[in-house]
Amino acid sequence: MRALVQRVTEARVRVAGDVIGEIGPGLCVLVGVTHDDTEAAARKLAEKVWHLRVFDDADGVMNAPLGAVGGAVLVVSQFTLYGDTRRGRRPSWAAAAPPEQAEGLVDAFAQALRDLGAPVATGQFAARMQVELVNDGPVTLLIET
Numbered sequence: 692m693r694a695l696v697q698r699v700t701e702a703r704v705r706v707a708g709d710v711i712g713e714i715g716p717g718l719c720v721l722v723g724v725t726h727d728d729t730e731a732a733a734r735k736l737a738e739k740v741w742h743l744r745v746f747d748d749a750d751g752v753m754n755a756p757l758g759a760v761g762g763a764v765l766v767v768s769q770f771t772l773y774g775d776t777r778r779g780r781r782p783s784w785a786a787a788a789p790p791e792q793a794e795g796l797v798d799a800f801a802q803a804l805r806d807l808g809a810p811v812a813t814g815q816f817a818a819r820m821q822v823e824l825v826n827d828g829p830v831t832l833l834i835e836t
Contacts, residue, residue, distance in 0.1 A: 695721040698830035704814040712812035717762030723772030724793035732836040737803030767814035
């Protein structure tokens with residue numbers, strides 16, 4: 692699994708003009724799934740995101756995890772994280788898991804974050820979404836399991 696993690700002051704996702712998921716300060720996480728990913732990988736990725744020390748501590752140093760600052764998470768499925776652009780001009784999506792596999796693992800990732808204590812909002816799997824966010828820092832990290 693891959694996650695593009697962005698520290699945000701706010702983020703929301705819209706489908707057909709309606710806001711379906713929204714958070715204040717926290718993390719916007721775009722999640723991609725590949726063929727050999729498992730629920731164990733989803734839990735491992737959630738733990739990594741939960742414990743990621745990307746928020747300022749009392750000394751203003753990026754040393755605090757999500758739970759310590761009371762942040763939330765916006766989880767958005769993103770098959771394009773597995774796009775391969777090494778050949779030609781059109782990306783190949785062959786490395787992205789099929790929807791019937793990916794949806795369950797994105798859901799498992801979001802649930803694992805909830806189980807750890809994170810307030811979680813989500814996008815809508817396979818929908819055409821518009822994601823709005825204010826990247827704080829900016830802080831953006833690519834994490835893989």
